[in-house]
Amino acid sequence: MPGALPRHPRLVSLEGGEGAGKSTALAAVRDLITGRGHEVVLTREPGGTPLAERIRELLLGGRDGLRDGATDAEPLAAETELLLMFAARAQHVRQVVQPALRRGAYVVSDRFTDSSYAYQGEGRGLDRAWIADLERRAVGLQPGLTLLLDLDVREGRARTAGRDLWPDRIESEQDDFFERVRLGFRRRAEAEPERFRVIDAAQPPQAVGTAVAAAVARWLDGQQGRP
Template sequence: MSAGKGLFVSFEGIDGSGKSTQARLLAEALRADGREVVLTREPGGSPGAEEIRALVLQGDPERWSAETELLLFTAARRDHLERTIQPALACGATVICDRFADSTRMYQGLSRGDLRRAVDTLHDLMIGVEPDLTILIDMDPAAALSRAKARATAEERFEDFGIGLQEKMRAGFLALAEEFATRFAVIDGNRAPEAVAEDVLAALKARA
């Protein structure tokens, strides 16, 4: 285990890949099986982190530099870790998190600047926790972006960077899955949600 005695599962993927839906479906399946589950998200998951979420996900795409984003996301993650993730794991719960540090490795470390080393250094200093299992929902970038834009929410700052970012992020996430192969499970998201959910649950049972 990476922290506590519970199980820590994260979902990753490009915007619109369906990871939030799959995180919810997995939580529902595990609760139906009698498990205690905490379903959370990043940025966010604690009161302070949710305030930072509004800062980083809304507004003009160029509102923050990649360096500033890195600091904001790390601050949100630290608060989330202290107030939500670690207490739940210590109680033996399964924590399912919609995004975690791998998103920062991609969005700030790869796409918004050459900051991967800085991301990892700050992560080691201030977070020091990796999920036990990371499920990457892999999806066609154009289809995912179309789905993400159709949501029409106020939190579209990263979607507004366009298809180029989506394509770069997909390649980056797949490379990250190879780098951390023992932690990642890559699931084809270009299918009906029910079919994807079956594979997600199978991946968890294979690793847990």
Template sequence: MSRVKPPARRADLLAGLFLSFEGIDGSGKSTQARRLAETLRAEGHQVTLTREPGGSAGAEQIRSLVLEGDADRWSPETEILLFTAARRDHLEKTVLPALARGEVVICDRFADSTRVFQGLTRGDLSAMVDQLHRLMIGREPDLTLLIDLEPALGLARAQARQGSEMRFEDMGLGFQTRVREGFLALAGAAPERFRVIDGAGTQDRVAEAVRAALRDAVPLSPR
């Protein structure tokens, strides 16, 4: 699969930039992804806001399989295959076409979530995740915003909103703690790609920190 490389950027031109948001459940990353999309559109950028698992018709069908039901519904190995299948369809149908059009793609979760949720937290399956990623995906975000939050606070927020997609939240505080540790380890290993944002403040304060972290990559453009 060919890799779409972002071109040189000027204040009046932005093309093909791939951003992802990551974090534990309840971190506020989905809210911040949506707010960033609204901000960039108001500044004059063309934006595709999408999510994982999901973001394309086929991937949305897989989403219900992996996010609903009992916590032990799938083994980690089966989850890796399901998430990778969803991601491949999402990449083909949504992400790469939007990048080819010169848009900013903002994705609520991408491959780092699989690296952490399936690769690190329930056994060491990192090699399997990485091998499938190389074979079937072959693309990383240009920048990743990690919204960092204490696991107890994130879990309380996630449980308060309820809904049917609670499978990973039902795995408990210990699981969410390992997820946070996994994300911070990834950020430490790839500081050129990750921007770690404190998610404990107000939504407005976190949104300001997100926009400031992207100032060089996503300059203000004329409306």
């Protein structure tokens, strides 16, 4: 059930499809929050800890993954992909996210659990109720703010085609997969408008950064006075 998990007011996630420009957005969020005198921990999923980064290699293959062709010889089942994602996420939450939040820092994560709903739920067609159960058991919290960088799939693929000489395993999927992923993100945003802010990622990078900073500033202003 959407909203059933506690939302932490200092946890911010950035979501979006391939080529949406999350690096630019991450920098804008970091600069805005640090400019207000707060510590910011930047992290990513899958990954964020040494063990979770090793799981990332298994998950992605290709550019960031195994170099011995093992993932080609034995493709990951969709269910395996989901469980590995949550294994990495559980480690990430316990080793990075929770300790930073406890000491009062803001955590800004390049992807979080919404990516599993979009990529493994919509993209792979796995049961969203199963994902929700894993989220409840292995994660236990949601971001207070999620920025969704929304971009046409063809434009996003064109951007990554010029950037990635060796696409990873997920980047190598076909357009119809990424159309389902985009739909999954948009459905999440429509279901939880109080948590999501949708940013038009087709804008020039500077304009995206400005829009992201403005959204975060309004959100921070709304947090003032709350416990």
